[in-house]
Amino acid sequence: MVSIGAVVRRIRAYSGQFLLLAALTLVATLVISGVPRIVNAHAEQGLRAHLGAAPAQQRDVTYSTGPLLAKSDGYSPVAARQRDLATLEAGMPPVVRGLVEQRWFTAETAASRLSGPDLAAKNLLVHLGLRTVSGIETAGTLVEGRWPADASEDQPVQVALAVDVARKLNLRLGSRLTVAPPETPEPLPPLRVAVVGLFQPRDAADGFWDGLPPLLRAVEPVGDGEPFIAVGVVDGAVLNRQAADGWTMSFSWRYRMGADGIDVRELDQVIDGVQQLTREAEGRNIVQGLDIPLGEFAAEVDSARTVLGVIAAGVLATLAGLVVLAAGLLVRRRRSEFTLLRARGGAATTSAGRSLTEALLVVPPAGALGWLVGGLAPGAPGGTLWFAVAATVLVALALPVATLVASRGGAGRRDLIRSRPSARRLTVEAGLLVLAGLAVVLLRRRGLTPGEVDPLLVSVPVLLAVAAAVVAMRLYPWPLRLVSRLAARARGSVAFLGTARAGRSVVAVPLVVVVLAIATAAFCAVTAAGIEASRDRAASRVVPADALILGDRIAPDTGAELERLPGVRAASPVLYEAGQRLAKDAIGTETRLGGVTVLMVDGPALARIVRESGVDVTVPAALLAPAGGGGPLPAVVSPAVAAELADAGLDGSAFVSAQGQRYEFRVAGQAESFPLLRAESSRFVVLPWQSLPRRDYAAVPTGFLVAGDDLDGEALRRAGDAGQSRFQTGGAVTGRERPRGVELLTFADTRRQVGEGGANGVLAFGFTAGAAGGMALGLLAIAFTVLAGARERGQVLSRLRTLGLSRRQWRGLLLVELVPLVGVSVVTGALVGTVLPLLLTPVLGLSAFTDGVEVRVAFEPGLAAAVVALGALALGFAVAVEALNNRRMRLGEVLRLGEEN
Known part of the structure; x- marks a missing residue:
C-alpha cells in the first residue's frame, strides 16, 4: 500500500531536484503548446501583409460573359x-x-x-x-x-x-x-x-x-x-x-x-x-489571380515550417537530454536510499515503482500547467495536444528508468578509475556514426516535401550532433592525458590534478546535450546569416547601386546633371530593350533563333558604381574592354544564347538590334544571370557601352545607376523626369504628351522589400527562438554537469583545503577541470551547427525567402568570436554554479556527510 503522505515527504525532501524536473516538463509542454500558436499568429500577420502588398486586381475573382x-x-x-x-x-x-x-x-x-x-x-x-x-x-x-x-x-x-x-x-x-x-x-x-x-x-x-x-x-x-x-x-x-x-x-x-x-x-x-x-x-469566363500570391505565401510557409521542424527537433532533443540529466542527478542524490531498499530485501522494481509514484505527482501537473500557459499565446492552436501528452509521459517514465539503470551499477567513485568502454557500447557508437552518415546521404538523394514534418529531416540534425559528440568524447581525453603527463613534471598541483580529473570524467550525456544545444543555436545563426547575405545579392541583382532611375528614353546629359546633385558620387547610363532579334549580318539576315533581351552598360563606370555602393556584384572582365577597339563588341550572353550561337557558327560574329541600330558582337563570356535583368531571364546579350561604335543615332539611356550617400529621392526623380522631357522635346519631332514619370528604385528599399512580408516573420521568430533557446539550454546543461559532480569535487576540495590548497588555487583547479568539457562541447556544437546548413540548405527551399536567389551558406568570421564569447560565458557560469553550490553544501561538512571516503 503506497502512502501518499510518505511520497509527499520524499518529494519535499528532494524538492530542488523535483522542482527542476517539473520545470523541464513545463518548458517542454509550453514549447509544444505555445510555439505553434505563435507561428500561426506570425503566419496570419504575414499573409495579411502579403495580400495587402499584392495588386488589388490580383485579389479579385471576376466572372464575365x-x-x-x-x-x-x-x-x-x-x-x-x-x-x-x-x-x-x-x-x-x-x-x-x-x-x-x-x-x-x-x-x-x-x-x-x-x-x-x-x-x-x-x-x-x-x-x-x-x-x-x-x-x-x-x-x-x-x-x-x-x-x-x-x-x-x-x-x-x-x-x-x-x-x-x-x-x-x-x-x-x-x-x-x-x-x-x-x-x-x-x-x-x-x-x-x-x-x-x-x-x-x-x-x-x-x-x-x-x-x-x-x-x-x-x-x-x-x-x-x-x-x-x-x-x-x-x-x-x-x-x-x-x-x-x-x-x-x-x-x-x-x-x-x-x-x-x-x-x-x-x-x-x-x-x-x-x-x-x-x-x-x-x-462564364472567369479571371482570378488569387492563387498566385496564395501559392507564393504557401511555399514560404512550407519552407519556414520545414526549418522550424529542424530547430524544434534540436530544442526538444536538448530538453530530452536535460530531463535525462535531471533524472540522473536526482537518482544520484538518492543512491544510498535505493541501496538501503535493496539491502532490506526490496527488488529493483521497488525503487523504480517508488520513483514512478513520485514522478506521477510532480510531472503531470507541471505538464498541464505548461500546456495551459502555452495556450495563452496568440494565434490559432497547432493541434499538438497528443505530442504534449506523449512528452509528459516520457518525462514521467524517465525517473523510474534512471532508477533501474542506477540500481545495476556500483556505488564506487568512477572518477578514480580509467574506465574502458565495453564492446557493446563501442558497437552502438559505431552504428550511430554509420546511421548518421546514411541518413545524410538518403536525405540529400531523396529530398523532402516542404511543409511536412519529415521524420528523416528532423532526425538528421540530432543524429549528426550525437555522432559528433560521441567522436569528441572518444578523442578529447587523449590530448588531456598527454597534458597531464607534462603537468606531472611541472611544479604545482593545480594543472596536474585538473587535467587528471578531466581525463577520467565520465561526461557522455552532458557532452551530448551541450553539443545538441549549441549546434541548434549555431544552425540558426549560420542559416540566418546565409539568408541575409542572399537577400543582399537578390537586392543587388535588381539595383546594383545605391539607386536606379528607369524611364523610357532619357537625355544622355542627365548623367552629368545627376552627379551635380548633393550626395551623388557617380552616375552611369544603362539601356534595356526586350524582344530583340539576332541577325547574321548588318542588313538583318534572319538567324531563326529566339528573341533576346539587350542590356548595355558602361563596364568601367559600372565597376566604379558597384565599388562605391558596396554591393555584392562582380563586373565580368569582358565588359571592361577599353573604348576605340575595332571588330565585334565583346558581349556577355546567357548559356542558352551562347549554345545557339555556337551551333549556328555565329559565336564569333553576330548582330543584335537596339533602338533601331544593329551592333556586331562576339561571345566573350557567359553568365547564368546579370544585374538589372529579371531573375527568370534566360536569353540575354550584355554589351559594353564604352566600346560602342559611332553611329548617326547614338544609343540613348533608358536608365541611370547612381552611387552616393544620403540621396534625395525627389531630386533624383526630378532630374530623371527633366532628362526624359529634354529628350522628347529636343529633337526634330517632339512627343504629343508629357512622358510618364521615371521610376526610382533604391537599394535600401529593395532590400527591405526582400526581407519583409510573407512568412519572413515566421522564419525570424524561429531563428531568434532557436538561437536563444539553444544557448540557454546549453548553459543549463553545463550547470547540470557541474551539479552532477559537485559532491565528488566537494570531497576532493575538502581534502585539498586541509592540505593547504588556497581559494585561488581551487578556482584554478575548477577551471582546468571544466575548460576541456566546456571547450570541446561548445566547439563541437558550433562545428556541427556550421556543417548542418551546408548539408540541409539544398533541401530546405530557403530561396522562397530570397526572391529566388540560391542561399549559399559560408563561414562567418563573427561565428568564431561568438564561439569564444559563448565558451567564456559558459565557463564563467559553470564556476558561478559551483561556487554557489559549495556555499550551500558547506565544504567543511562534506567529509562527514559523504560515505564514499
Whole structure:
C-alpha cells in the first residue's frame, strides 16, 4: 500500500531536484503548446501583409460573359443578372466564400460611334460604351453635376464621365451627344446622350476601377483612323430599355477577397477552392489571380515550417537530454536510499515503482500547467495536444528508468578509475556514426516535401550532433592525458590534478546535450546569416547601386546633371530593350533563333558604381574592354544564347538590334544571370557601352545607376523626369504628351522589400527562438554537469583545503577541470551547427525567402568570436554554479556527510 503522505515527504525532501524536473516538463509542454500558436499568429500577420502588398486586381475573382442579346419581354435583364451576384457567391466553396469582402456587378454595351458638336470642334473620332456599376457612388466623388438617373424616353440618356475622359475628349457638363446604334435586322434610332456629371475616384488604385475598357481614362487610338475608346456611366434602367430594343449586353460579377477570412492552417484548401472556381465556371469566363500570391505565401510557409521542424527537433532533443540529466542527478542524490531498499530485501522494481509514484505527482501537473500557459499565446492552436501528452509521459517514465539503470551499477567513485568502454557500447557508437552518415546521404538523394514534418529531416540534425559528440568524447581525453603527463613534471598541483580529473570524467550525456544545444543555436545563426547575405545579392541583382532611375528614353546629359546633385558620387547610363532579334549580318539576315533581351552598360563606370555602393556584384572582365577597339563588341550572353550561337557558327560574329541600330558582337563570356535583368531571364546579350561604335543615332539611356550617400529621392526623380522631357522635346519631332514619370528604385528599399512580408516573420521568430533557446539550454546543461559532480569535487576540495590548497588555487583547479568539457562541447556544437546548413540548405527551399536567389551558406568570421564569447560565458557560469553550490553544501561538512571516503 503506497502512502501518499510518505511520497509527499520524499518529494519535499528532494524538492530542488523535483522542482527542476517539473520545470523541464513545463518548458517542454509550453514549447509544444505555445510555439505553434505563435507561428500561426506570425503566419496570419504575414499573409495579411502579403495580400495587402499584392495588386488589388490580383485579389479579385471576376466572372464575365461575352456580348449577349438580352432582349426579353416582361422582366429586367440587368436586375435579373445582378441577382446572380449572390447566386455565384453562394455556389463558391465554403473556404473561398468566407474570403469575400466586397462584390460588384457590371452591365455594359459595346462601344459605338459617338458624335456631337464638342467632338467635331476637335475633329475627334470616339466610340463610347455605356456601363452601370454597383457601388460607384461610394467609390467615386462627383466634381460637377449629379449621378445619372433614369429619364423618360423622350429625354436624352443621362451619362457621367470621369474628369480625365471628359478633358481628353473636349466634353463638359451639359454636352449633348449621339450614340450610333448597333447593326440589327431592324434599324434602330440613334441614342441621344447628355453629360450630367463629372466624377473622379476616391482611390484610383483600390481595384474598383479595373476593367476593360477603363472608366477613368480614354484608350488612345492604336493607329491612324482608329477611334478613342471611352466608357460612360448610366443608370441600370437605361440598359434595360436598350436590351429591350435589341442592344447586346455584356455582364460581369467581381468579388474582392480579403485575408481576414483565411485560416493559415487551411491555406492549401483555400488554393484548391480558388482553382476549383476555374473548373466550375458554368459557361462564364472567369479571371482570378488569387492563387498566385496564395501559392507564393504557401511555399514560404512550407519552407519556414520545414526549418522550424529542424530547430524544434534540436530544442526538444536538448530538453530530452536535460530531463535525462535531471533524472540522473536526482537518482544520484538518492543512491544510498535505493541501496538501503535493496539491502532490506526490496527488488529493483521497488525503487523504480517508488520513483514512478513520485514522478506521477510532480510531472503531470507541471505538464498541464505548461500546456495551459502555452495556450495563452496568440494565434490559432497547432493541434499538438497528443505530442504534449506523449512528452509528459516520457518525462514521467524517465525517473523510474534512471532508477533501474542506477540500481545495476556500483556505488564506487568512477572518477578514480580509467574506465574502458565495453564492446557493446563501442558497437552502438559505431552504428550511430554509420546511421548518421546514411541518413545524410538518403536525405540529400531523396529530398523532402516542404511543409511536412519529415521524420528523416528532423532526425538528421540530432543524429549528426550525437555522432559528433560521441567522436569528441572518444578523442578529447587523449590530448588531456598527454597534458597531464607534462603537468606531472611541472611544479604545482593545480594543472596536474585538473587535467587528471578531466581525463577520467565520465561526461557522455552532458557532452551530448551541450553539443545538441549549441549546434541548434549555431544552425540558426549560420542559416540566418546565409539568408541575409542572399537577400543582399537578390537586392543587388535588381539595383546594383545605391539607386536606379528607369524611364523610357532619357537625355544622355542627365548623367552629368545627376552627379551635380548633393550626395551623388557617380552616375552611369544603362539601356534595356526586350524582344530583340539576332541577325547574321548588318542588313538583318534572319538567324531563326529566339528573341533576346539587350542590356548595355558602361563596364568601367559600372565597376566604379558597384565599388562605391558596396554591393555584392562582380563586373565580368569582358565588359571592361577599353573604348576605340575595332571588330565585334565583346558581349556577355546567357548559356542558352551562347549554345545557339555556337551551333549556328555565329559565336564569333553576330548582330543584335537596339533602338533601331544593329551592333556586331562576339561571345566573350557567359553568365547564368546579370544585374538589372529579371531573375527568370534566360536569353540575354550584355554589351559594353564604352566600346560602342559611332553611329548617326547614338544609343540613348533608358536608365541611370547612381552611387552616393544620403540621396534625395525627389531630386533624383526630378532630374530623371527633366532628362526624359529634354529628350522628347529636343529633337526634330517632339512627343504629343508629357512622358510618364521615371521610376526610382533604391537599394535600401529593395532590400527591405526582400526581407519583409510573407512568412519572413515566421522564419525570424524561429531563428531568434532557436538561437536563444539553444544557448540557454546549453548553459543549463553545463550547470547540470557541474551539479552532477559537485559532491565528488566537494570531497576532493575538502581534502585539498586541509592540505593547504588556497581559494585561488581551487578556482584554478575548477577551471582546468571544466575548460576541456566546456571547450570541446561548445566547439563541437558550433562545428556541427556550421556543417548542418551546408548539408540541409539544398533541401530546405530557403530561396522562397530570397526572391529566388540560391542561399549559399559560408563561414562567418563573427561565428568564431561568438564561439569564444559563448565558451567564456559558459565557463564563467559553470564556476558561478559551483561556487554557489559549495556555499550551500558547506565544504567543511562534506567529509562527514559523504560515505564514499
